Amino acid sequence: MxxxxxxxxxxxxxxxxxxxxxxxxxxxxxxxxxxxxxxxxxxxxxxxxxxxxxxxxxxxxxxxxxxxxxxxxxxxxxxxxxxxxxxxxxxxxxxxxxxxxxxxxxxxxxxxxxxxxxxxxxxxxxxxxxxxxxxxxxxxxxxxxxxxxxxxxxxxxxxxxxxxxxxxxxxxxxxxxxxxxxxxxxxxxxxxxxxxxxxxxxxxxxxYPASKAKKIKPVRFRNIIVYQKENRYALIQRRTRFLSGLWSFYESEDKPDIHMKYLGEIIQNYSHFTLEAHVYLCTESVLPEGYEWFSVEEIAQLSLSRADHKVVSLL
Ligand code: SF4
CATH class of the missing domain: 1.10.340.30 (Hypothetical protein; domain 2)
Structure with a gap:
């Protein structure tokens, strides 16, 4: 003892x-x-x-x-x-x-x-x-x-x-x-x-303790579409459990329209998955429901996830 x-x-x-x-x-x-x-x-x-x-x-x-x-x-x-x-x-x-x-x-x-x-x-x-x-x-x-x-x-x-x-x-x-x-x-x-x-x-x-078998983190592939009208951009406040309350750009698994401008790719590691997203700019004024327009200065006052901050840096 x-x-x-x-x-x-x-x-x-x-x-x-x-x-x-x-x-x-x-x-x-x-x-x-x-x-x-x-x-x-x-x-x-x-x-x-x-x-x-x-x-x-x-x-x-x-x-x-x-x-x-x-x-x-x-x-x-x-x-x-x-x-x-x-x-x-x-x-x-x-x-x-x-x-x-x-x-x-x-x-x-x-x-x-x-x-x-x-x-x-x-x-x-x-x-x-x-x-x-x-x-x-x-x-x-x-x-x-x-x-x-x-x-x-x-x-x-x-x-x-x-x-x-x-x-x-x-x-x-x-x-x-x-x-x-x-x-x-x-x-x-x-x-x-x-x-x-x-x-x-x-x-x-x-x-001590015995090592755990390494889990492979799943990768989620998404398209992020930044809707733009003049100098304003569309965001929505998340109501989902994950990142609830943060503001985000439009995210989808769907293919983007061919007229949208490709801005680049972002990768964000979360504890349970990795997000890999292609980011596009859409200047047509068809805004998905629930989104609101914000200037760059206003976006700076909102709370965004790290992934959405990376999107902002592509703009
Ligand atoms: S294993 Fe950790 S607790 Fe034990 S002697 Fe070494 S440093 Fe200290």
């Missing part, structure tokens, strides 16, 4: 932790909540450099977020991707009436908050003694306990076993930092790791 590494972990965090991350120095639960949602699918560097501060400046409180327009929220989220996060954040703010729940159980009732995020907010904002389990922590646990099997339910048991309930904030932050700087996916730096002494997987860390 491996011994508890808590004392070493605490000391390591005091000496090497990323103490200056703004969501660690700002105790406001709302700011911690925003950071946790942004960090779900995005790297710390990107969140820090481009999104966290402008978002909090625009929506400084939960109430300010709840009272905003969803379009404005999506615009501030533009470029972060995974827009469901922004829609859920907004819906949660409206549900909260200005007061974020102060415990993990109630946080779980909010849209977009799963167990790990609820634990993270509760541990960081309210010092609730709960372990977190983001992708970095999962990797550490698999290696630390030499687990080949991927089983989240069992992994939570291991998360609780290793957890230091006397220091929930420091322990969880230390685990996140070790995952981000030492127990790296491809080149774990075991000799520098405070868990090294008791880690069961340190002799062959890459064996």
């Amino acid at each position: 491996n011994t508890s590494p808590h004392a070493t972990l605490l000391q390591w965090y005091a000496d090497h932790g990323r103490h200056d991350l703004p969501w660690r120095t700002n105790p406001d639960p709302y700011a911690i909540y925003v950071s946790e949602i942004m960090l779900q699918q995005t790297q710390v560097k990107t969140v820090l450099e481009r999104f966290y501060f402008p978002f909090l400046e625009r929506f400084p409180t939960l109430t300010a977020l709840a009272e905003a327009d969803l379009d404005d929220v999506l615009k501030m989220w533009e470029g972060l991707g995974y827009y469901t996060r922004a829609r859920n954040l907004y819906a949660a703010a409206r549900q909260c009436n200005g007061q974020l729940p102060d415990n993990a159980l109630d946080l779980l009732n909010l849209p977009g908050i799963g167990q790990s995020t609820a634990h993270a907010i509760a541990a960081f904002a309210y010092r609730e003694p709960l372990p977190i389990m983001d992708a970095n922590v999962k990797r550490i646990l698999h290696r630390y306990y030499a687990l080949t099997e991927r089983n989240d339910k069992k992994l939570w048991d291991y998360a609780y076993t290793l957890f230091d309930s006397a220091h929930p904030f420091e322990y969880n932050q230390a685990m996140m930092d070790i995952g981000a700087t030492i127990c790296l996916p491809k080149k774990p730096l075991c000799p520098l790791c405070p868990l090294e002494k008791s880690c069961l997987g340190k002799t062959s860390p890459l064996a």
Whole structure:
């Protein structure tokens, strides 16, 4: 049985932790909540450099977020991707009436908050003694306990076993930092790791967990038609689940009319498919239903997907 590494972990965090991350120095639960949602699918560097501060400046409180327009929220989220996060954040703010729940159980009732995020907010904002389990922590646990099997339910048991309930904030932050700087996916730096002494997987860390069979991402071929009337272009606000609320040009599987001008090709990788689209310009004024005309300046104020931004750059 491996011994508890808590004392070493605490000391390591005091000496090497990323103490200056703004969501660690700002105790406001709302700011911690925003950071946790942004960090779900995005790297710390990107969140820090481009999104966290402008978002909090625009929506400084939960109430300010709840009272905003969803379009404005999506615009501030533009470029972060995974827009469901922004829609859920907004819906949660409206549900909260200005007061974020102060415990993990109630946080779980909010849209977009799963167990790990609820634990993270509760541990960081309210010092609730709960372990977190983001992708970095999962990797550490698999290696630390030499687990080949991927089983989240069992992994939570291991998360609780290793957890230091006397220091929930420091322990969880230390685990996140070790995952981000030492127990790296491809080149774990075991000799520098405070868990090294008791880690069961340190002799062959890459064996844990067993690698997944690589899935081949499907490619969706589409034609994007930019309808133009004088200096205005036609867009529609998406109501589909995917990219809901963002504005987009006309997209179709149909063949374009031979009179349309070919503008070029765009490729966009999404998590579950790759979009490859040929882009055409149509200057005939037959506008598909539901579309609206916008000038280039007005388009700059709308929230667009990365693919549609690429279309704009072809114009
Ligand atoms: S000793 Fe190596 S494998 Fe184990 S947790 Fe630390 S970095 Fe990861």
